[in-house]
Amino acid sequence: MSSSDKAAVGTSQAPAEDLVWRADVDRSCRVPVGFFFASAVFWLLVGTLLAVLAAKKMHTPEFLANWEFLTFGRIRPAHLNTTIFGWASMAGVGVLLWLEARLCRVRLPLGGLLVAGCTLWNVAVAGGTYEILAGRGTSVEWLEFPYFWSFFFAGVFGVVMVASIMMFSARRVSHIYVSQWYLFGSVLWFPFLYLMANTLIHPGALGGVVQAVANWWFAHNVLGLWFTPVGLATVYYLLPKLLGVPIHSYHLSILGFWTLALFYNWAGTHHLIGGPIPAWLVTVGIVGSMMMFIPVGTVAINHHMTMRGHFHRLLDSPTLRFTVFGAMSYTAVSVQGSLTSLRMVNEVGHFTHYTVAHAHLGVYAFFTMVMFGAIYYIAPRLFHREWASARFISLHFWTVAVGIALYWVGLTLGGWRQGLMMNDPDIPFLDTMAFTVPYLWSRTLAGVLMAVGHVVFAVLVWRMVFGPGGLRTGPTLLRPRVAAGGEGVDA
Amino acid sequence: MNRAPFLYFGVLATVVASFLGLVQIPELVLRDLEPVVGEDGVARPVRPEGNVAAGRAEYVSLGCIYCHSQQVRPPGYGADIERGWGSRRTVARDHVHDQPPLLGTMRTGPDLANIGVRQPSENWHLLHLYEPTLTSPRSLMPPHRFLFDLRAVELERPADALDFPPEYSLAADMAVVPTARARALVAYLKSLDASFPVPEAP
Numbered sequence: 001m002s003s004s005d006k007a008a009v010g011t012s013q014a015p016a017e018d019l020v021w022r023a024d025v026d027r028s029c030r031v032p033v034g035f036f037f038a039s040a041v042f043w044l045l046v047g048t049l050l051a052v053l054a055a056k057k058m059h060t061p062e063f064l065a066n067w068e069f070l071t072f073g074r075i076r077p078a079h080l081n082t083t084i085f086g087w088a089s090m091a092g093v094g095v096l097l098w099l100e101a102r103l104c105r106v107r108l109p110l111g112g113l114l115v116a117g118c119t120l121w122n123v124a125v126a127g128g129t130y131e132i133l134a135g136r137g138t139s140v141e142w143l144e145f146p147y148f149w150s151f152f153f154a155g156v157f158g159v160v161m162v163a164s165i166m167m168f169s170a171r172r173v174s175h176i177y178v179s180q181w182y183l184f185g186s187v188l189w190f191p192f193l194y195l196m197a198n199t200l201i202h203p204g205a206l207g208g209v210v211q212a213v214a215n216w217w218f219a220h221n222v223l224g225l226w227f228t229p230v231g232l233a234t235v236y237y238l239l240p241k242l243l244g245v246p247i248h249s250y251h252l253s254i255l256g257f258w259t260l261a262l263f264y265n266w267a268g269t270h271h272l273i274g275g276p277i278p279a280w281l282v283t284v285g286i287v288g289s290m291m292m293f294i295p296v297g298t299v300a301i302n303h304h305m306t307m308r309g310h311f312h313r314l315l316d317s318p319t320l321r322f323t324v325f326g327a328m329s330y331t332a333v334s335v336q337g338s339l340t341s342l343r344m345v346n347e348v349g350h351f352t353h354y355t356v357a358h359a360h361l362g363v364y365a366f367f368t369m370v371m372f373g374a375i376y377y378i379a380p381r382l383f384h385r386e387w388a389s390a391r392f393i394s395l396h397f398w399t400v401a402v403g404i405a406l407y408w409v410g411l412t413l414g415g416w417r418q419g420l421m422m423n424d425p426d427i428p429f430l431d432t433m434a435f436t437v438p439y440l441w442s443r444t445l446a447g448v449l450m451a452v453g454h455v456v457f458a459v460l461v462w463r464m465v466f467g468p469g470g471l472r473t474g475p476t477l478l479r480p481r482v483a484a485g486g487e488g489v490d491a
Numbered sequence: 492m493n494r495a496p497f498l499y500f501g502v503l504a505t506v507v508a509s510f511l512g513l514v515q516i517p518e519l520v521l522r523d524l525e526p527v528v529g530e531d532g533v534a535r536p537v538r539p540e541g542n543v544a545a546g547r548a549e550y551v552s553l554g555c556i557y558c559h560s561q562q563v564r565p566p567g568y569g570a571d572i573e574r575g576w577g578s579r580r581t582v583a584r585d586h587v588h589d590q591p592p593l594l595g596t597m598r599t600g601p602d603l604a605n606i607g608v609r610q611p612s613e614n615w616h617l618l619h620l621y622e623p624t625l626t627s628p629r630s631l632m633p634p635h636r637f638l639f640d641l642r643a644v645e646l647e648r649p650a651d652a653l654d655f656p657p658e659y660s661l662a663a664d665m666a667v668v669p670t671a672r673a674r675a676l677v678a679y680l681k682s683l684d685a686s687f688p689v690p691e692a693p
Contacts, residue, residue: 058599061623061633068637073554135552140591168495176498185502192506200514201591208586210518212594217513225506261501265509274564275594276581281517347569351560351598422598425573429601434629 021105022381028107029098030382032114034465036094037375039122041461043086046129048454050079052447059440069133077144078132084142084222085153086125088363090118091371092230093160096183098378099237100164103180104171110163117156124152140201140211142219150198157191178253182233185261189225193218209277213269220268227367228264228330232299234374235327239306241377242320243313248305256298263291270341273350289341296334303327316477318393322373325401329365336361348423353436353443354415357408364450365404372396372457379464380475387476388463392456394478399453407446414439524584527689535687538588539679546679549672550593558632560595561604563685565692575609576602577685579692585685600632607683614654616677617669625659638673642666 057063057072064070101108108114128145131137137144164187168180197218200206206214240247247253266288269281307324314321336358340349349355376393380386387393414436421432526534539547550556563577571577581604586592610616618625621639623632642649644664652666661667669677 057633058631061631065634066636071553071635071637072633073557076557077554137552137554138591139551139554139556139593141556141596176495181498184498188499188502189506192503192510196510196514204590206514206518207522208524208589209583209592209594210514210521211590212586212592213517214514215591217509221506221509258501261505265506266513269513271596272594274568275562276583276585278517278520278583281513284512343568351596355596423570425570429574430627430629433599433631437631 022102025101025105025107026098026381028111029101032108032111032118033094033098033378034382035115035118036090036097037379038461038465039118040087040090040094040371041458042122043082043090043125044454045458047079047083047087048447048451050075050082052444052451054079055440055444055447059437059444068135074133074135074137077137077139077141078129080142081132081144082125082129083363085121085128085145088227088367088371090121091375092186092227092367095234095371095374095378096187096230097160097163098382099179099233100167100183103173103177103183103237104167105173106167106170108163109166110159113159114163117159120152121156124149124156127152138202140215142222143197143201143215147198147202150194150202154191154195154198157194161187161191177236178247178250178257179233179237181257182229182236185257186226186229186233189221189229193221193225209275212272212275213277213281216268216271217265218268220271221265223362223367224260224264224267227363228260231326231330231367231370232260234370235303235323235330238319238323238373238377239303239327242317242323243306243310245306245310248302252298252302256295256302259291259298260295263288263295267292267337267341270346273341273343273346286341286343289338292334292338296331296338300331316479318387318390318397318476318478319373319377321397321478322369322376326366326368326370326373329361329369333358333361333366348416348419350419352415352419352422353411353439354419357411357415360404360411361408365408369400369404372400375461379461383464383467385464385467386474387460389460390476390478392460393476396453396456396460399449399456403446403449403453406449407443410439410442410446414442521583524587526587527584527687529687536585536588536685537682539682542675542678543682544679545672546675546677546682547593549676550679553635553676555603556593556595558597558599559601559603560598561592561602561683562594563602563604571602574601577605579686579689581685582689582692584689584691600630603680603683604685605683607681608686611681613677613681616680617653617673618655620673620676621653621667621669622659625656635673638670638676640668640670642668 053064053070054072054075057065057075061072068074097108097114124145128149131146131149132144136146138146143150164183168184197214200214201211201218204211236247236253267285268288269277269285270289272285273282275282314324339345340355340358349358376387418432418436421427421435422429526536528534561581563579563581564571565580566572572579585604586594615626617639619627619632620635622634622636623630639653642652642665644666649666649668652668655661655667
């Protein structure tokens, strides 16, 4: 890693002029980024409520069965869209804007437009979710909001893209840090994906199964070219910041970025293995998925080598704990995803709860945990306040960490066995369904645990934004600092 | 890596490449697919119209896709055909009229690609929608009672009332009548048939 990398990220012992420009940048971010964070947490709560209801309905079909708008087939897509477009994307936009402003060392531009955009985004998530519950969802997975609302998201994302390009063009640092490559990628990739998918699928510009292929090209890339780059950019920023050491290898960073850009895009058709599409299309998806071992391996090595010798910091730093949990889950979900794309594995796991567990390992254990870590780091800098309670942060961590672990283990085991039973024609189908019930209960229990964590997190964010009054200046650590590092407000 | 134009170009080129490869080329390859005309002169798959199209819209609206697939995997891959979910694998041609295709990714319930052939009884479908465990014991499917009207029987029982099995207790002076939505949904389910011969999947 070059010395300028270190300068771009900064270390804990910051000179006075650095403190001045950082405070200036943070001030410009306070309202827009704070608004995106607060909105994200609101949608996290809504999405969690829908999730717990849906989880309970899966094993207790009589639960709330007489209300059509709460039928499983509606709250399930409502859950997905509120968590993806509400929670995850809004948290992602907030983190992205702040990281870009800090890394480019410029004030966040278009503050008023971004606030208006965030308002519109909230309106669109609310409107689209209402329409799904009212029965006007599209049944195109990850694009269930009716066509109309896509104009809102595309418009607001356009503002985010312009703000990003303005910051990038005006950057006061000649070196482009690895996080910026990923942020820059995500901010160009997502609008392209979203526009293409909405233009072609909803009006039916593509014929028959090609719509399904385009659907999975889009849906897989929401994870691959939007959440993953934002999540990795955040990890690449936070690890050296918190540890006060540079990223292990600049060359591994480059290899990881370009191989992700090259291969992730092509993986989507592994969602259609065995389906009514040409075999070569599926094979392309499998090849893309297997090639993902390269970016995933390089990122894992790079992060692990950066962390080496610093793992004891997981004891005191809330941000680091969430971020490292997320980074490790990225490796796990990616390895699992590549292996699941193999035809022999997919034959069992496809169409079962195994895949549902895998999806949550990606969006939750990786991305959501990294976003929690980032918000714990960024919000005190925006609001000049510290987190109200270390015990609450600890409670948040343990409920969601145990929750997602239980979720993944239960549904992976249950789903795999469900797949094996489904592929044995001597077992009546209803037996395979009955078999899953205890595992579905474990998912509901996991969901309740995560819901408790989310409420605790929401209380912390509420007190951060609206505050109890007195400002604290020292960082909120989970226990007394065991080694020096840069977690304080001034870092 | 400090050259912004290189970054711009690389980022856009990678995503455009996959768009061309995974969306545009398949569209070029598959867009001329046509239904097959059988010996009886009927072109299959049949384009959904009238009540069947209305039922398809209900299928979309109720989110059936989140638990039911509509695709039969090929012989030797899974056990879809052995389970009787189809007589052949499904192919792209089966979906030429589908906007959007409802292939599904989850089988909490069974595959429905051939449900019209496998379960031709209207009353079975209506009972199953009203109370799934009546036809499929231990089923986890949510009951769709909101698609039915509960009516008091005054002089004579409505002609379209559901015929319940004897063990199901419903007050003697009540009748369950399907709404137009339930009828449309059943018409759609009964239309699902991917068993006709196609050249690409014997």
